[in-house]
Amino acid sequence: MGYQLEKQTADEIFNCLKQDYDIFAPKLFAGEGCFSDTDVIRYGKVESLDEICWSRRSDYSFKEAFLPVNEVLFYFTEDSTSVPACRKKPALIFLWSCDLHALRRLDAIYLTNGPEDFYYKRLRENARFVLMGCEETCDTGFCVSMGTNCTEDYDLYLKVEGDSVLADLKTGEFQKYFDGKDCREQEVIPDHVTENREKVTLPRNLSTETFSDSVWESYGSRCIGCGRCNFVCPTCTCFTMQDIIYRDNENTGERRRVWASCQVDGYTDIAGGNSFRKNQGERMRFKVMHKIYDFEKRFGFPMCVGCGRCDAVCPEYISYVNIINRLAKEEA
Amino acid sequence: MGLDINTKLAKKNAYRIGKARGEGASRIRVPGGYLKAEILGMVQEIAEKYGNGIVHLTTRQGFEIEGIRLEDMDEINEMLQPIIELLDINQKEPGTGYPASGTRNISACIGNNVCPFANYNTSEFAKRIEKEIFPNDLHFKVALTGCSNDCAKVRMHDFGIIGMTMPQYDPSRCVSCQACVKGCRSLSVDALHMENYKIVRDHEKCIGCGVCITKCPTRALTRSPKKYYKLTLMGRTGKKNPRLGEDFLIWTDEDTIVKIILNTYRFVKEYIDPGAPGGKEHIGYIIDRVGFAEFKRWALEGVELLPETEIRECVYWSGIHFDR
Numbered sequence: 001m002g003y004q005l006e007k008q009t010a011d012e013i014f015n016c017l018k019q020d021y022d023i024f025a026p027k028l029f030a031g032e033g034c035f036s037d038t039d040v041i042r043y044g045k046v047e048s049l050d051e052i053c054w055s056r057r058s059d060y061s062f063k064e065a066f067l068p069v070n071e072v073l074f075y076f077t078e079d080s081t082s083v084p085a086c087r088k089k090p091a092l093i094f095l096w097s098c099d100l101h102a103l104r105r106l107d108a109i110y111l112t113n114g115p116e117d118f119y120y121k122r123l124r125e126n127a128r129f130v131l132m133g134c135e136e137t138c139d140t141g142f143c144v145s146m147g148t149n150c151t152e153d154y155d156l157y158l159k160v161e162g163d164s165v166l167a168d169l170k171t172g173e174f175q176k177y178f179d180g181k182d183c184r185e186q187e188v189i190p191d192h193v194t195e196n197r198e199k200v201t202l203p204r205n206l207s208t209e210t211f212s213d214s215v216w217e218s219y220g221s222r223c224i225g226c227g228r229c230n231f232v233c234p235t236c237t238c239f240t241m242q243d244i245i246y247r248d249n250e251n252t253g254e255r256r257r258v259w260a261s262c263q264v265d266g267y268t269d270i271a272g273g274n275s276f277r278k279n280q281g282e283r284m285r286f287k288v289m290h291k292i293y294d295f296e297k298r299f300g301f302p303m304c305v306g307c308g309r310c311d312a313v314c315p316e317y318i319s320y321v322n323i324i325n326r327l328a329k330e331e332a
Numbered sequence: 333m334g335l336d337i338n339t340k341l342a343k344k345n346a347y348r349i350g351k352a353r354g355e356g357a358s359r360i361r362v363p364g365g366y367l368k369a370e371i372l373g374m375v376q377e378i379a380e381k382y383g384n385g386i387v388h389l390t391t392r393q394g395f396e397i398e399g400i401r402l403e404d405m406d407e408i409n410e411m412l413q414p415i416i417e418l419l420d421i422n423q424k425e426p427g428t429g430y431p432a433s434g435t436r437n438i439s440a441c442i443g444n445n446v447c448p449f450a451n452y453n454t455s456e457f458a459k460r461i462e463k464e465i466f467p468n469d470l471h472f473k474v475a476l477t478g479c480s481n482d483c484a485k486v487r488m489h490d491f492g493i494i495g496m497t498m499p500q501y502d503p504s505r506c507v508s509c510q511a512c513v514k515g516c517r518s519l520s521v522d523a524l525h526m527e528n529y530k531i532v533r534d535h536e537k538c539i540g541c542g543v544c545i546t547k548c549p550t551r552a553l554t555r556s557p558k559k560y561y562k563l564t565l566m567g568r569t570g571k572k573n574p575r576l577g578e579d580f581l582i583w584t585d586e587d588t589i590v591k592i593i594l595n596t597y598r599f600v601k602e603y604i605d606p607g608a609p610g611g612k613e614h615i616g617y618i619i620d621r622v623g624f625a626e627f628k629r630w631a632l633e634g635v636e637l638l639p640e641t642e643i644r645e646c647v648y649w650s651g652i653h654f655d656r
Contacts, residue, residue, distance in 0.1 A: 010618070029551075029554075031555060031557055032551055032554040032555070033551075034448075034545070034546055034548075034551075035444065035448045035546065036444040036450055036451050036452060036478075036495075036497070036542070036555060037444050037453065039450075040551055042551065060550075060551070064505075068504070069504060069505050069506070069550065070504055070506070070507075071505070071508060226509075226511055226547070226549045227507075227509055227511075228549040229550050231507070231549050231550050240508075242508065242529045244528045244529065245528070247527075247528070256529075258507055258508060258529070259507045259550075260507065260551075261507070261509065264509045264511075
């Protein structure tokens with residue numbers, strides 16, 4: 001059901017939603033960028049529609065509002081454990097089409113790749129998603145190449161245009177917030193881009209020779225292994241486990257899972273001191289192949305959604321897009 | 333008619349009296365070393381019209397137009413006027429050139445306009461100090477640098493201003509990658525370590541350089557909203573006792589620094605050697621003579637330090653002594 005309404009009415013609806021949901025959206029954190037007097041756009045709890053950064057893709061994806069960077073799995077004492085409660089209010093998360101497609105990747109990993117993940121499942125069941133449209137392409141995204149530029153999988157679509165707001169309700173859950181409000185029914189089609197500046201062709205028939213392709217060495221020698229490409233990625237799901245023993249009582253503690261990066265030292269370390277992928281070239285190969293090749297073999301669609309955040313954040317200006325296109329070209 | 337030049341006034345008017353009889357150089361101060369490119373064209377025009385076509389880039393971020401005839405100073409001052417206006421230099425009378433040369437150009441590294449390491453806008457702060465202290469005939473050297481790398485070599489100055497930031501840590505965003513720990517160890521002072529997978533910062537060791545923040549891949553470490561500075565004192569070159577400036581205030585703010593510099597002008601007026609050659613005596617030598625405690629009393633007059641500011645109650649300098 002699509003509606004056109006006044007901004008003021010939308011603000012009232014937003015305030016009602018706030019009572020029932022914790023609302024997360026991309027917003028500007030002034031001065032919190034990497035460098036002095038620079039900002040970062042990342043997810044945070046928002047109190048009004050005006051706080052939301054609609055038009056510029058966030059530097060970090062919706063993932064951090066959805067999957068905690070640090071998540072306590074259980075607390076332990078000598079002979080018992082307890083699982084922390086889930087969030088009290090469901091989360092309402094604003095995101096773009098590419099990110100909503102990323103959610104499907106997270107679902108694949110956490111829900112259909114072996115047993116369902118208890119912690120993911122309860123977060124997932126407690127989350128709703130509001131689509132934000134893209135009037136124009138972002139600078140590094142290639143959603144059109146990846147087929148992630150459009151989506152129907154949202155619960156709610158919102159667009160603020162000056163004093164006017166467009167809304168599209170895909171699920172009945174939000175109908176009650178619009179009922180009785182001054183809304184005009186009309187068809188609403190989410191804004192989406194049909195062309196990006198970046199275009200990507202995925203390689204389709206790589207051979208084992210790709211393993212020793214010179215591209216890994218040439219880009220690997222430039223990579224500093226900071227992991228930014230993973231931390232901004234909406235589809236990276238790797239985590240590591242940390243057992244924390246409380247300093248004041250060594251019989252108690254907690255087990256956390258914490259986001260991990262396949263580019264950062266320690267990721268492939270195993271007991272006995274072995275490490276599988278020691279240099280950055282090997283790590284980059286692993287990441288790229290997983291994003292555009294191996295994942296698809298298992299799940300039927302590529303992992304990468306083409307949001308382009310990894311290319312925008314890399315401090316060494318390594319272009320993942322160029323790597324993929326180079327592999328595709330070599331194959332052809 | 334013989335050439336009749338008041339060299340003392342000419343020097344105060346920012347002209348150098350050169351080796352060649354009747355020749356000198358016009359000195360153009362650029363506060364913070366930050367200028368619109370159009371000024372370069374104006375400098376070129378003067379150099380080609382009145383100089384020998386050569387310009388020296390000075391050690392304090394100015395231009396020195398070589399080979400000018402001292403009798404052309406008035407005409408050159410006219411041509412300097414648009415430069416002085418573009419640089420927003422305090423001036424008593426338009427068309428009369430730079431009004432003083434005792435207090436030297438406030439120099440600065442490129443700062444956070446461009447540099448990823450800088451913790452503040454050095455040229456903006458340089459301009460703020462410029463507006464407060466110029467024109468002035470007393471011999472003061474002030475320099476600003478964006479971070480503890482001290483590319484501007486501020487410890488060679490009477491007042492050295494080093495940008496700092498107080499790292500803000502959000503453990504809920506930290507992934508224990510240790511990029512900050514490794515960065516601090518290899519590039520800075522090894523003030524970070526990990527306990528229970530979270531970062532602990534040794535505030536006593538931390539120099540506020542900001543390396544940890546630029547290394548953090550998740551924005552778990554960010555800059556403090558407030559900009560902090562380290563103020564170093566009385567570094568100098570020279571014939572008697574060249575030495576590096578010593579820390580005075582750590583985690584201080586802009587207002588305090590400006591007040592201390594202005595207070596120091598009053599201190600110098602009170603205690604300068606009346607027989608000092610050219611009315612100029614390095615502040616450091618005055619402090620050596622009257623004692624640091626007396627200087628500090630004057631410098632901190634009316635100053636309220638931030639609660640987080642660390643002050644060095646006594647400052648001692650070393651350096652090389654050629655005068656003992």
